[in-house]
Amino acid sequence: MSDLLNLRAVWGTRPLLSVGVSVLLQDETGRVLLQRRGDDGRWGTPGGGLNPGEDFLTAAHRELFEETGLRCPDLRLLPLDQGLVSGPDFYHRYPTGHEVYMVGARAHGHLPAAALAGAQPDDSGETLDLRWFPLDALPELSSNTNRASLSVLRARAGLAGLPLQPVPSPPPVGSHLLALRRLVGPRPLFAPGANVLITDDAGRLLLLRHAGTGRWTLPGGSLEPGESFEACARREAHEETGLTVTALEPLALSAGAAYRFTYPHGDVVDYVSVLYRAHGWTGTLTPQPEEVLETGWFGAADLPRPEDLSGALIRDHVGVWRDALAAQQGGQPA
Template sequence: MSYLMQLRSLVGQRPLFSVAAGATVQDEHGRVLLQRRSDDGLWGLPGGGMEPGETFEDTARRELLEETGLSTPLKLWQVVSGPQLYHRYPNGDQVYFVSGLCRGRLNAAEIASAVPDAEGETLELRWFDLADLPDISANVNKLNLNLLRAEVSLPPLPLAPWPAPPGGEHLRELRALVGSRPLFSPGSNVLLRDGSGRVLLLKSRDSGLWMLPGGGMELGETFEDTARRELLEETGLEVGTLRPLTFSIGADFQFTYANGDRVYNASQLYEARYGGGELKLQQSEIVEARWFAPGERPPDEELSGPLIVSHLRKWA
């Protein structure tokens, strides 16, 4: 049983994050490979939900092979999120996609060797010109195709309307239903630098370890929304431009909290410049804040898990 199906057995049809990957495959003519889906009869990109420990590329390659019988190298292109990526399946299940869009190439003739999946999810496979697309399923597919259409100066496909996000604290509410089992935790961190190049670290009240400002995403947020909200909540600071740096996901970034809760992080790291202002720490979570130069950062064992270690190694 897949990760998401296991969660559904515990929480029903309520909105969940679907951390997923799509295989954006084009042929030598620039046409895109689409599958007609069995659940709604509409067309979309091969792809699906991630399993714990996978990267976006791992998932996109697995889903492409499972749904089409085809294989080609795929490289992460973009990661998308936000309220417009809400989707309600025909069976009533609700998700907010956090999707890694992975690109690759196949020769047009290779579709002749395609084998739709044995479970019947794929009814048909076909190459489509970006200017002549069929009825598309789900905003996540429309957004992906709009990125391709923009590259060749075509107007965007209209997105289906979406509801207002539900609010609340998604991960906390989910934990009350599922306990400490491993969960995907999409989120953001901010590498906030001052004029001397130092970076701001915060010491967690719970663990006593150092971390970057940041935290988990709420349903309907973008990664940038999350970064700005967490920075303001934890430090009282607001910043201008947030520059995306690296995205971290996969088996290396699982983490177990002191209370036993386990997560697989899917985290966007941003860089921002400190423009002044008084630090107002979130007393319930943060006990100390300090600026560190690259050669002065705490040792790995004093940092809050492999995600923060990875972020700071790249910075240093």
């Protein structure tokens, strides 16, 4: 049983965040491989949810093989400006009544058209048929996630994007992860979210010492259902620092076993996080009193010790900033 279905036992049909990956395969003529789905009979790209501890590319290879029996040697995640999936448009209601907001990434690769002759989907019933389709002659698609993914390929081919279907308004921002916690206890939960690199005029990085861990972290936090990664980054940065960030540039997408984190009180999360760089901000630094013990602006030479940072995710995200700074200065990563 999938991680998401386990949650359904206590959450019911209400919206959940579904962390997954879509696999976009094209043949030598540019046609895209689509599967006719077993749940609604419509067409979509192969793909599915991450297992705990999986990164997106590993999940893409696994889901592709399970749903088609095919392997793609050149499968890669798309650049973040084309590959991220999140936001209110990615609502989906399954025939069972289960509601989700899709969150995740897109992978892309190539196979010759003849490879389809060796396709052998597993016996789960998820795949009823597999076919190559020209991008300008697509069948009825299953969800906005598929429409948006195929619009990425259509844009590359000089074609117009596909219109998205209307969706309900997302629920108001609340405390989705906390509400789940009350029902499931400390067991591991996916925590999709965002962190932000905010720097001052001297180029120093803003870090916050978190009340829950006592360690230094970046501004950021968890998505709410229907929220995009970027909207989450803006909201969390403002809530925790009082600052309004202006332009945001996505730098990295992190997921996998290395990013499991256990809080001092025992709650376990599998972080799925997009790191953004803020290009400008306004306002006065006003830390959130219940979450932030203190703030600090740090240069590369005076960063907190790695063990004083809040886990592998924050260490790696701070490392992205430090290495980029070193590259700008003509030096080597520390």
